[in-house]
Amino acid sequence: MDWLKNEAKGQELSFSSPERPADARTLFRQQAADWEPDTAGDTPRFIDSELCRVRAKSASDTGPLTLRFGASVAPFDTDFAKPVGDGIKRTAFEAGPDVKLVYWQERTDGSMQYYAYIKCGVPGAAANRATEVPLRGHMTDGLTENDSHRAHLQHLLHSTKVAAEEFGCTNKPDIPTTAPTSVKD
Numbered sequence: 001m002d003w004l005k006n007e008a009k010g011q012e013l014s015f016s017s018p019e020r021p022a023d024a025r026t027l028f029r030q031q032a033a034d035w036e037p038d039t040a041g042d043t044p045r046f047i048d049s050e051l052c053r054v055r056a057k058s059a060s061d062t063g064p065l066t067l068r069f070g071a072s073v074a075p076f077d078t079d080f081a082k083p084v085g086d087g088i089k090r091t092a093f094e095a096g097p098d099v100k101l102v103y104w105q106e107r108t109d110g111s112m113q114y115y116a117y118i119k120c121g122v123p124g125a126a127a128n129r130a131t132e133v134p135l136r137g138h139m140t141d142g143l144t145e146n147d148s149h150r151a152h153l154q155h156l157l158h159s160t161k162v163a164a165e166e167f168g169c170t171n172k173p174d175i176p177t178t179a180p181t182s183v184k185d
Contacts, residue, residue, distance in 0.1 A: 003155060004054060004065065007144035011056040024049030024069055025167045031071040032133040033125040046071040048136065051163065054143055063111075063142020067156075069163045072136035076100065076119055091149075093180050098173035099160070101153050101183070114139040114152045116160040121170035130171050137163060153179040 005013065031046050048070025055064045074080070080092035080102040090104040095116075102115040120135035121127065137160040139152060146152070154177075161175040 019049040032122040065143040076131040
């Protein structure tokens with residue numbers, strides 16, 4: 001929180017949790033357990049949960065900083081750095097055997113998108129769900145003017161570790177607390 005308060009440059013901040021972590025855990029577990037491979041190639045339609053929203057209390061041009069967690073439509077073994085035809089250059093890193101970090105700049109509004117993909121086993125679900133339907137964390141930051149990828153990914157990793165513990169991943173993923181040294185700003 002100190003990082004965020006420092007980056008907000010003295011603005012008074014409003015913190016909220018639009019959705020309850022217990023509800024997010026239930027939704028993720030249900031979606032992961034119910035998922036079946038689609039032989040037609042259709043992309044699953046998962047819903048994620050916004051667990052944190054921080055805004056400046058004053059009228060300002062800044063957007064919020066948000067953290068969302070939920071089931072990923074992309075399996076863990078996806079090559080996230082591979083171009084997908086939208087012209088966006090994604091940067092991807094492995095942060096250990098259970099975590100992948102991805103970020104890119106949106107073409108539409110220039111915002112940075114930060115993602116963490118975590119192997120997260122679900123109670124009562126098939127073992128392959130941890131890799132086929134990983135837990136996905138997503139951070140957007142319209143609040144601060146910090147352009148450090150390392151800083152954003154480090155804070156996303158911290159939040160992801162907390163979320164994985166709250167979600168009760170049965171495989172006990174090894175989530176680092178610092179971004180890999182290969183992440184450059």
